[in-house]
Amino acid sequence: GLNNEDYRIRAASLNLLGDLLSCIGGSKISNSEGDTQDDIRQAERAQAQIALVLGPKIRKRVLSSLYLRRSDTASVVRHSAVMVWKSVVSVTPRTLKEIIDELVGQIVNALASGHPDHTQVAGRCLGDIVSKLGDTVLPEIIPVLREALCGDIHTRLGACVGLNEVIASSTKEQLSKYLAIIVKAVQDALCDDVEEVRLMAASCFQSLYSVVGNKALDEVVPALLIGMESSGGDDRSRERSINGLTSILSIRSRELLPYLVPRLLRKPMTANQANALGSVCTVTGDTIYVFLSSIIPTLLTSLVDLYGIELEGEEKVREEALRECVRSLCGSLSERGLNPLISEIVSKCSSDKEGMRKESCWMIQVLIEERKEKQDFYELVPIMLRELLYRLNDDSKAVLVATNSSLTSLSKNVTPEELVNHIEFIRNLLASMVSDSRRRKGGVGDGEFLLPGFNMPKGLEPLLPIYQRGILYGTSTIREVSAAGLGELISITASKYLAGPFIIKLTGPLLRIVGDRNPSSVKTAIIQTLGLILTKGGPALRAFVPQFQTTFSKALTDPSRQVRLEAIKALGLLMPLSMRVDPLIKELVATSLGNGGAVSNLESAGMVVVQTATLEALAIVLKYGGKKAKLPDSIPSALSAGKEVLFHEDESVRSGAAKVIAAACDLMDIDSAANVVASEYIDIDVMD
Numbered sequence: 001g002l003n004n005e006d007y008r009i010r011a012a013s014l015n016l017l018g019d020l021l022s023c024i025g026g027s028k029i030s031n032s033e034g035d036t037q038d039d040i041r042q043a044e045r046a047q048a049q050i051a052l053v054l055g056p057k058i059r060k061r062v063l064s065s066l067y068l069r070r071s072d073t074a075s076v077v078r079h080s081a082v083m084v085w086k087s088v089v090s091v092t093p094r095t096l097k098e099i100i101d102e103l104v105g106q107i108v109n110a111l112a113s114g115h116p117d118h119t120q121v122a123g124r125c126l127g128d129i130v131s132k133l134g135d136t137v138l139p140e141i142i143p144v145l146r147e148a149l150c151g152d153i154h155t156r157l158g159a160c161v162g163l164n165e166v167i168a169s170s171t172k173e174q175l176s177k178y179l180a181i182i183v184k185a186v187q188d189a190l191c192d193d194v195e196e197v198r199l200m201a202a203s204c205f206q207s208l209y210s211v212v213g214n215k216a217l218d219e220v221v222p223a224l225l226i227g228m229e230s231s232g233g234d235d236r237s238r239e240r241s242i243n244g245l246t247s248i249l250s251i252r253s254r255e256l257l258p259y260l261v262p263r264l265l266r267k268p269m270t271a272n273q274a275n276a277l278g279s280v281c282t283v284t285g286d287t288i289y290v291f292l293s294s295i296i297p298t299l300l301t302s303l304v305d306l307y308g309i310e311l312e313g314e315e316k317v318r319e320e321a322l323r324e325c326v327r328s329l330c331g332s333l334s335e336r337g338l339n340p341l342i343s344e345i346v347s348k349c350s351s352d353k354e355g356m357r358k359e360s361c362w363m364i365q366v367l368i369e370e371r372k373e374k375q376d377f378y379e380l381v382p383i384m385l386r387e388l389l390y391r392l393n394d395d396s397k398a399v400l401v402a403t404n405s406s407l408t409s410l411s412k413n414v415t416p417e418e419l420v421n422h423i424e425f426i427r428n429l430l431a432s433m434v435s436d437s438r439r440r441k442g443g444v445g446d447g448e449f450l451l452p453g454f455n456m457p458k459g460l461e462p463l464l465p466i467y468q469r470g471i472l473y474g475t476s477t478i479r480e481v482s483a484a485g486l487g488e489l490i491s492i493t494a495s496k497y498l499a500g501p502f503i504i505k506l507t508g509p510l511l512r513i514v515g516d517r518n519p520s521s522v523k524t525a526i527i528q529t530l531g532l533i534l535t536k537g538g539p540a541l542r543a544f545v546p547q548f549q550t551t552f553s554k555a556l557t558d559p560s561r562q563v564r565l566e567a568i569k570a571l572g573l574l575m576p577l578s579m580r581v582d583p584l585i586k587e588l589v590a591t592s593l594g595n596g597g598a599v600s601n602l603e604s605a606g607m608v609v610v611q612t613a614t615l616e617a618l619a620i621v622l623k624y625g626g627k628k629a630k631l632p633d634s635i636p637s638a639l640s641a642g643k644e645v646l647f648h649e650d651e652s653v654r655s656g657a658a659k660v661i662a663a664a665c666d667l668m669d670i671d672s673a674a675n676v677v678a679s680e681y682i683d684i685d686v687m688d
């Protein structure tokens with residue numbers, strides 16, 4: 001009944017127990033707060049009689065249960081327990097010493113029960129015993145609690161609660177006197193395999209540290225460091241030592257890290273050191289950034305030492321441990337540590353050592369992947385982009401591959417809306433880098449320059465989503481920059497790395513957006529880029545010829561002269577791919593004569609510029625694609641159109657018409673061409 005969950009049953013059980021003990025001892029329970037001499041003498045007689053009747057073993061068990069209820073969670077139970085205790089015990093400290101072994105056993109059982117109320121009661125009771133007996137009881141309690149740390153998880157948790165109460169109830173002098181045995185118990189708990197136990201043990205250590213100060217560190221840490229650095233092959237002992245250190249670091253990292261980090265960074269850095277450092281990072285994210293200037297160079301140097309060699313056995317394990325340590329560091333670091341971290345990493349990206357550049361780029365990738373859920377590194381994206389884009393011009397294939405992987409990770413794990421904000425920065429940086437490469441000693445000057453980072457399989461893929469997002473959903477300025485920038489990327493990429501499905505990915509968004517109501521500058525940039533795609537793409541774009549043709553023909557009627565000029569050039573580039581030029585010639589002839597639907601509503605001034613552009617385009621089409629005309633009236637109709645507007649009042653129209661006639665004549669045999677010219681314009685002798 002004393003352990004029942006209902007406090008009323010516990011109170012009733014105490015009353016019954018009190019009545020029973022009163023009958024045995026011949027005493028009565030007093031409700032007064034003070035102890036008179038009569039009460040004390042009565043309690044002494046009752047105590048002797050109870051011992052005689054119950055025997056020592058049962059007496060200890062009964063009194064221990066009674067004393068435990070003095071710390072009950074319910075006040076009515078506590079009060080009843082105190083009254084019954086006073087009626088049968090004359091000198092509490094003396095009686096506690098007599099029953100201490102049984103009482104501690106019951107306390108440990110209660111601590112190990114896993115029941116929150118029982119654990120709380122037992123902890124309070126233990127603290128009460130220590131405050132009453134102090135030096136006398138500590139040497140007996142601590143070993144029992146330490147032994148309990150070998151039990152199941154509930155027992156170990158309960159032992160930690162008990163340790164915490166013992167430490168909290170002891171004076172500084174008492175703790176200092178018995179520090180050696182207390183430290184051993186706390187150390188065992190700190191090294192436990194279960195995180196819940198370690199957290200509770202960390203609370204014990206914090207209580208101990210708050211009383212004895214650095215003595216707690218001096219007693220616990222050296223032994224854990226020795227265990228961590230042990231080279232005897234005892235992985236279990238090493239793991240427990242690391243558990244203990246990380247438990248302490250979770251609450252006292254500022255004091256311990258200056259002592260611990262230099263030990264973990266001693267060269268050559270072993271797999272055990274890397275594993276330990278990774279564990280340390282997971283619990284010191286708020287403080288370890290202070291040591292990044294030492295940690296990052298050491299990790300990078302250790303990885304570079306393994307670069308370029310065939311890894312087997314221990315060296316392979318060591319490399320995996322180092323990389324896992326980097327992941328732990330990047331994932332655990334607090335937000336305020338990100339700036340120092342990326343600064344340390346990018347400072348190594350331009351190293352003269354190939355391995356250092358490669359591993360630095362890889363480390364940027366790890367940072368992005370480990371922080372993708374938190375999204376707290378977006379302010380540092382320009383710094384990452386700058387270093388990674390510069391590495392696209394590296395002369396090492398391994399560095400280029402690492403850079404490509406990092407850029408791919410960036411484009412996948414950072415939202416497109418965020419990356420589009422940096423599109424102009426990307427374009428300007430690439431332009432500057434290409435210009436420097438062209439003009440430096442040994443550069444190609446104005447010749448063709450191909451950026452190494454794009455001229456590899458999937459070289460453009462990391463940046464393509466950014467440009468596509470800007471083209472499809474950006475503002476007018478962003479669309480212009482994106483379209484022009486995409487064209488610049490294509491110009492420094494070899495055709496073989498654009499062929500196939502990739503070139504189709506580039507083309508679709510541009511064709512989709514060019515017909516929208518965009519400013520002339522945006523249309524100009526898009527058509528220029530489409531022209532570059534036609535130059536580089538080749539036969540892979542044959543399926544898009546109708547869309548290209550429609551797009552460029554429509555652009556010939558645009559109010560902007562630059563748009564019209566770019567459309568004319570683009571039609572010339574389209575001709576090698578176009579297999580059906582007759583409908584295009586027919587459309588251009590109609591528009592040049594003012595009969596097309598696109599010019600029906602134009603004013604006279606607008607008609608002139610459209611006629612001029614259409615005639616120029618018709619001449620280009622005839623020049624580069626006229627031989628593909630299959631209908632017999634296609635070339636004659638173009639020739640007739642040229643003749644009809646040859647004497648137009650506007651000089652630009654007359655010039656365009658002359659070019660059309662010249663292109664048409666070039667497609668005829670020499671006699672027919674000479675007859676056209678001779679019959680219409682000048683008298684010449686036909687040369688054989």
